Amino acid sequence: MTKLNTYRAGPDEAGHFGIYxxxxxxxxxxxxxxxxxxxxxxxxxDPAFWDEFHSQMKHYVGRPSPLYFAxxxxxHFGGAKVYFKRDELNHTGAHKINNTIGQILLARRMxxxxxxxETGAGQHGVAAATVCALFDIPCVIxxxxxxxxxxxxxxxxxxxLGAEVMPVTAGTGTLKDAMNEALRDWVANVDDTFYIIGTVxxxxxxxxxVRDFQAVIGNEVREQMxxxxxxxxxxLVACIGGGSNAMGLFHPFLDDEDVRIIGVEAAGHGIETxxxxxxxxxxxxxxxxxxxxxxxxxEDGQIIDGHSxxxxxxxxxxxxxxxxxxxxGRVEYVSVTDKEALDAFQLCTKMxxxxxxxxxAHALAHVAKIAGGLPKDHLMVMNMCGRGDKDVFTVARLLxxxxxx
Amino acid sequence: xxxxxxxxxxxxxxxxxxxxxxxxTFVTAGxxxxxxxxxxxxxxxxxxADVIEIGMPFSDPMADGPAIQASSLRALKxxxxxxxxxxxxxxxxxxxxxxxxxxxxxxxxxxxxxxxxFVADARKAGVDGLIIVxxxxxxxxxxxxxARAAGIDFIFLTAPTSDDARLPVxxxxxxxxxxxxxxxxxxxxxxxxxxxxxxxxxxxxxxxELPIAVGFGIRTPEQxxxxxxxxxxxxxxxxxxxxxxxxxxxxxxxxxxxAEKLLALVSDLAAGIGGAGEKVA
Numbered sequence: 001m002t003k004l005n006t007y008r009a010g011p012d013e014a015g016h017f018g019i020y021x022x023x024x025x026x027x028x029x030x031x032x033x034x035x036x037x038x039x040x041x042x043x044x045x046d047p048a049f050w051d052e053f054h055s056q057m058k059h060y061v062g063r064p065s066p067l068y069f070a071x072x073x074x075x076h077f078g079g080a081k082v083y084f085k086r087d088e089l090n091h092t093g094a095h096k097i098n099n100t101i102g103q104i105l106l107a108r109r110m111x112x113x114x115x116x117x118e119t120g121a122g123q124h125g126v127a128a129a130t131v132c133a134l135f136d137i138p139c140v141i142x143x144x145x146x147x148x149x150x151x152x153x154x155x156x157x158x159x160x161l162g163a164e165v166m167p168v169t170a171g172t173g174t175l176k177d178a179m180n181e182a183l184r185d186w187v188a189n190v191d192d193t194f195y196i197i198g199t200v201x202x203x204x205x206x207x208x209x210v211r212d213f214q215a216v217i218g219n220e221v222r223e224q225m226x227x228x229x230x231x232x233x234x235x236l237v238a239c240i241g242g243g244s245n246a247m248g249l250f251h252p253f254l255d256d257e258d259v260r261i262i263g264v265e266a267a268g269h270g271i272e273t274x275x276x277x278x279x280x281x282x283x284x285x286x287x288x289x290x291x292x293x294x295x296x297x298x299e300d301g302q303i304i305d306g307h308s309x310x311x312x313x314x315x316x317x318x319x320x321x322x323x324x325x326x327x328x329g330r331v332e333y334v335s336v337t338d339k340e341a342l343d344a345f346q347l348c349t350k351m352x353x354x355x356x357x358x359x360x361a362h363a364l365a366h367v368a369k370i371a372g373g374l375p376k377d378h379l380m381v382m383n384m385c386g387r388g389d390k391d392v393f394t395v396a397r398l399l400x401x402x403x404x405x
Numbered sequence: 406x407x408x409x410x411x412x413x414x415x416x417x418x419x420x421x422x423x424x425x426x427x428x429x430t431f432v433t434a435g436x437x438x439x440x441x442x443x444x445x446x447x448x449x450x451x452x453x454a455d456v457i458e459i460g461m462p463f464s465d466p467m468a469d470g471p472a473i474q475a476s477s478l479r480a481l482k483x484x485x486x487x488x489x490x491x492x493x494x495x496x497x498x499x500x501x502x503x504x505x506x507x508x509x510x511x512x513x514x515x516x517x518x519x520x521x522x523f524v525a526d527a528r529k530a531g532v533d534g535l536i537i538v539x540x541x542x543x544x545x546x547x548x549x550x551x552a553r554a555a556g557i558d559f560i561f562l563t564a565p566t567s568d569d570a571r572l573p574v575x576x577x578x579x580x581x582x583x584x585x586x587x588x589x590x591x592x593x594x595x596x597x598x599x600x601x602x603x604x605x606x607x608x609x610x611x612x613x614e615l616p617i618a619v620g621f622g623i624r625t626p627e628q629x630x631x632x633x634x635x636x637x638x639x640x641x642x643x644x645x646x647x648x649x650x651x652x653x654x655x656x657x658x659x660x661x662x663x664a665e666k667l668l669a670l671v672s673d674l675a676a677g678i679g680g681a682g683e684k685v686a
Contacts, residue, residue, distance in 0.1 A: 024539045027563060028589060171465065176465060188588075289467070301517030
């Protein structure tokens with residue numbers, strides 16, 4: 001790898017991380033993107049904005065989330081001390097709320113009166129609908145028809161929260177199509193609407209803005225590990241779909257050279273089968289949804305749908321900063337299959353009494369592979385970025401058990 | 406100013422001399438299949454199309470409406486690729502050396518094809534201009550520079566949201582003509598108010614001397630005529646693509662006569678704006 005003096009300086013003024021990122025959007029959207037960028041640049045330098053953000057984090061989200069020593073799993077693996085960053089204990093059950101709080105505060109600051117969002121598994125949709133309920137702002141969630149069928153409890157939650165869920169039938173009816181549709185809505189409603197993107201992807205400034213909101217995760221880990229062990233962690237592990245929970249954990253540590261950082265993609269049925277969501281390990285650079293990044297695509301540059309047991313990792317792209325960190329080698333990226341994630345899901349539930357979402361079950365599956373080979377004083381932090389309540393029916397089906405919903 | 410040495414420049418100069426606006430037609434390459442697409446394309450100049458826009462199919466056309474996305478997916482399902490799109494243009498050029506051909510689409514397929522190879526092959530095929538929807542001026546240079554060096558015009562979109570601060574940034578790199586997207590929305594949805602379009606064009610003309618084509622939401626000869634009264638050209642896309650969608654059998658194959666029906670609408674549109682299209686049955 002080429003060593004840089006800092007890995008935390010990006011993006012540049014035009015939103016590029018090396019060749020990745022940028023603003024690849026239709027001209028109709030450009031003025032909106034520039035307006036969001038200007039507003040965020042101002043908010044970022046305003047202590048009052050962050051005071052409100054941290055107050056919401058504390059009183060509404062329930063932060064800081066605990067850094068929990070997973071004693072039984074540590075003994076089971078027989079090596080590194082494994083800690084979980086318990087972001088599954090956040091209000092709404094995942095890390096997604098950190099970002100939606102940040103963006104709704106920005107939307108209010110900009111005087112926007114309507115919010116749109118895309119969702120795949122429904123976690124971001126729920127988090128967006130939640131903050132819209134909190135601030136009494138009308139909210140439209142775009143969700144692929146295929147995903148609506150797979151994630152009916154979350155669809156109901158969003159509706160209870162007062163959001164309108166718009167089924168997307170275009171394309172293949174999944175997350176990428178929901179994002180296309182949300183962008184179309186935004187183009188048609190330029191004056192009053194704010195688009196809350198759910199991950200560290202999309203046109204600049206979204207990748208860095210979402211990262212900044214999610215960085216609360218890594219910043220807390222640094223303090224909490226200091227308190228627990230009197231030093232920094234030795235390694236960080238997180239799952240990656242778009243990559244927001246991982247970026248939130250990783251970014252504060254990118255310049256700590258002695259911290260090993262590992263991102264875990266979804267290998268689905270296995271990279272070699274072509275049915276996976278591993279954009280970095282199984283895709284190549286391209287341009288979609290406003291940014292240049294690694295994508296799952298055909299030889300002719302057509303985007304293809306990924307496959308994963310976890311609907312939250314089921315996106316054909318990945319945040320551009322991850323693409324950059326992959327190319328320069330600062331972060332290791334690996335992948336884990338459906339089967340391995342399912343095993344980790346059950347192991348964690350039985351040994352720690354924590355039902356993880358299938359997304360962090362991928363991260364845990366990789367922890368299971370490497371923890372045993374590391375010394376007992378190695379401090380490893382895995383981001384438990386979501387809880388598994390939403391996945392119990394999926395898991396039951398895969399295990400061949402009938403559960404009535 | 407238009408460049409008299411290019412097909413686009415010559416065509417707009419001729420339109421000006423005739424004292425009328427032009428008709429720009431949009432269809433997707435390979436929709437619903439290669440053979441029908443070829444039949445349509447080769448028939449367009451005769452039906453009265455002054456400039457031909459050909460869509461390069463893409464799986465995720467985020468600035469287009471359902472009609473054009475569906476047309477892209479039909480073409481892709483039938484095996485259309487960027488290479489075949491360029492071959493289609495090559496075939497067209499064997500039959501017509503005057504009508505400008507503008508390729509419209511999204512950047513990813515070109516990026517994957519390879520920018521330099523694409524520019525070389527597009528030039529060889531007889532492509533005159535490019536409209537790449539998701540390359541705003543901020544990101545365009547990597548394709549714009551080689552394309553302009555090869556003599557291919559780069560047509561930029563302007564929108565109702567493009568204000569006096571934004572317009573100079575856009576037209577700085579524009580050549581051939583400027584495309585005005587008359588509504589804030591996606592293709593094929595609503596139509597713009599003519600007074601708003603007229604005001605917007607006056608504003609854009611303060612920043613450029615290039616001809617201005619207006620599109621999005623033009624479906625009928627009457628609407629085309631109305632737009633033609635204020636613009637240098639009217640662009641019709643979704644209404645043509647809808648004819649293809651409405652003339653497929655349950656298996657997605659084109660019914661007999663789909664090309665004729667589409668070309669008949671083109672000649673009506675051409676007649677609407679006073680064009681020279683021959684009446685197609």
